[in-house]
Amino acid sequence: MTEELAEAASAAARTVAIDVELRQLHARIAVLTAERNSISIVQRMPNEIFARIFSFVPGLPCDNGVMFVCRRWHTLCIGASELWTHIDLEKWRPKLLLTALERSRTRKLCIELKAVTGQNTEQHLRTMLAQSARILDLKISGPKTTIETFLKLIQPAELSVLTRFFVEQKEVNGPLKMLHRDYHSPEPEDSEPVFSLERMAALRHLSLSKVTFHPQLKRVFSQPATTLLTCLEIKSAWLSVEAVLPLLTSSPGLQTLRLDGAFGLDFIQPGNATVYPSVDLPLLESFEIGARTYTVANLLVALHFPGTTRLSICLKGGGTPGIDPTTEIINSVIPPLVAHATLQAASSTARTLILQTYRHPNATYFLDQLSLTILAEDETQLISLVMDEPAWNHSSRIIESFFRSLAPVQLSTITHLHVAGASVNVKTWKALFSGPANIIPAQSLETVTIRADEQGRRVVQALTQRKRFDALASLIVDIPLKRKTSLSNVMEAVEDFAHAYRKIFNAKFERVKVRLHIAAPGAGGDSDSDSEWDNGDSENGKDVKDWRGVKAVVKVFDWEEVRVQGPNARNWEDSDAEDFDI
Structure with a gap:
């Protein structure tokens, strides 16, 4: 017992000694660590x-x-x-602009100025253009007065390294007011071309949006024999074709050309008898034009571009006075369009055919638009023709003429037909699907998409009566957010089609998919509101149970609810409404 007590006492004493030594060591370590940190060299990043x-x-x-x-x-x-070097000002801050110009020293500049307005604007723009020799990219937008001042200031400026140039005028009504005020006034005697491209020798991309020009100005562009332009965009400008053609002639390297409402002065000199000089654009990849019918027709004849060019046409503002608009479209626009499609077919395979109508966002003042589009296998657009929606009988004439002219060059390979509101009668659909010409090859269609309306019902009826849809495997029905027709007729037509398919092939049709577009919660309206269902048939068709008759006669029935931003938002059928400034 005595020995055990002695061992315990010895262990306790040793433990105390160890603890004391540990505290001393920890204290020493802390002192050494602090000393080491105080003499270490801090490595600074360059x-x-x-x-x-x-x-x-x-x-x-x-x-x-x-x-x-x-x-x-x-x-x-x-x-x-x-x-x-990258000066991007959301608001007009001239002091910051001058500071950036000073601190960038001699480096090349990319400048984007939005909403340029205020006092001493001309002085600040002069200071900026004093550095023009090092501006690579310049984008400016502002009211009419600012843009007019700026365009005068750049005339003598040497923009020798400028590659991209964007000018946008914010006041939409400016050109109209100026047009009425200045049209009958003569061109100023000392007028110089607004854009002197000789001083922009490196320019590759030029974009003008809603820019005002004097109506009597003959020379808007002054260019050398050849420019380096690869992209030219003119949107909602008041120009004549004669003011732009010399620039196109001098720009054989153009790859992208967009003339959307560029020729606002063409109504002054109706160009039905006008013959424009030929212009070769051998490298053109994309051509978009929005203009009057006779202007489009004349330009399609004058401009020569390869068959691989993607072509988009928007007919706006009416046709030649005294000529039936439908006849003019059929005789003047469709033939050159078809000629291009013939060349295009050699390099691109058409897969999707879209007939669509959509409402302009400002439906009070603008007509509905009719769009005819052909897409390639990779969904790129090959040809697009957009116009104010004609009367019902004229719409059928134009569509039938368009497709009869394209067949079989562009339509023999079509596998997807998409119809959204295009006004075509059943007789025309039957003629397109059948007959010796076999314009739209119903037997090779794999997918048909329709909008749930009277026009979509006609397509399904024509297919049912055609009785040749060997490859068809999918029928898609889109129910828009707002509608004016009953879904009952559409459901009945789809069910009749499925019965006809089963009778011919002794098997159920492969797949029907219904997509119901509803308002997203909190997006400005109640998706279940009866006000969205204009025909009072608010219950029939908007629920999957209403389609049980169709579901019973097909192998696969899919139901999808697509949420959109409220009943007042643009519907899915309006997806192309902003492609052109109509």
Whole structure:
């Protein structure tokens, strides 16, 4: 017992000694660690690496907050000229513009100025254009007065390295007011071309949107024998074709050409008898034009481009006075369009045919639009023709003429037919699906998509009566957010089609899919409101149970609810409404 007590006492004493020694060692370690930290050299990241990292942060250093983190970063940002070369101002801040111009020193500049307006604007623009020799990319938008001032200032400027140039006028009504005021006034004697492309020798991309020009100005563009332009966009400008053709002639390297409402002055000189000089554009990949019928027809004859060019046409503003619009479209626009399609068919395979009507966002003042589109296998657009929706009988004439002209060059390979509201009678559909011409090859169609309306019902009826749909495996029915017709007739037509298919092939039709478009919660309306169902048939067709008759006669029945942004939002059928400024 005595020995055990002695051992316990010895162990306790040793434990105390160990604890004391450990505390001494920990204290010594802390002293040594502090001493080591105090004599270690801090490795600082070089300023060049910091500047490179900061260059990936969008915006100027004073806007993105980088320069306000610490004193070193502040000094670094002020001294790093490469951080001040991309000047993008959402609001007009002339002081910041001048600061960025100064701090960028001699580096090349990319400048985007939005909503340029206010006092001393001309002075600040002069200061900016004093640096024109190092501007690579320039985009400016503002009211009519600002844009007029700017266009005068750039005439003598040497923009020798400028590659991209965008000008946008914000006031939509400016051109109209100026047109009525200045049309009968003579061209100023000392007028110079607005755009002197000789001083923009490196220009590749030129875009003008809603820009006002004097109606009597004969030379808008002054260009050398050959320009380097690859993209030209003119939108909602008041120009004549004669003002633009010389530029096209001097730009054989154009790859993208968009003339959307560019020729607002053509109504003054109706061009039915006008013959424009030929222009070769051998590298053109995409051509979009929105103009009057006679202007489109004349330009399609004058411009020569390869068969691989994607072609989009929007007929707007009426046709030649005294000529029936439908006849003019059939005789003047469709033939050159078909000639291009013939060349196009050699390099591209058409797969999807779309007939669609959609409402312009401002439906009070603008007509519904009829769109005829052909897509390639990769969903790229090959040909598109858009026009104000004609009267019901004229619509059938135009559509039938369009497709009869294209068959079989572009239509023999069609596997998907999409019809959304296009006014075509059953007789015309039957003629397109059958007969010796076999214009739309019903026997090779794999998918048919319709809108749940009277026009969609006619398509299904024509297919049922055609009785040749060997490859057809999918029928898709889209129920839009708002409708004016009963779904009962559409459901009945789909069910009759499925019965006809079963009778012919002794098997159920492969697949029917119904897509119901409803308003998203909190998106401006109640998706279940009867006001969305204009015909009072609010219960029949908007529930999957209403389609049980169709479901019973097909192998696969799919139901999908597609949520859209409220009953007042643009419906799915309006998806192309912003392609052209109508």
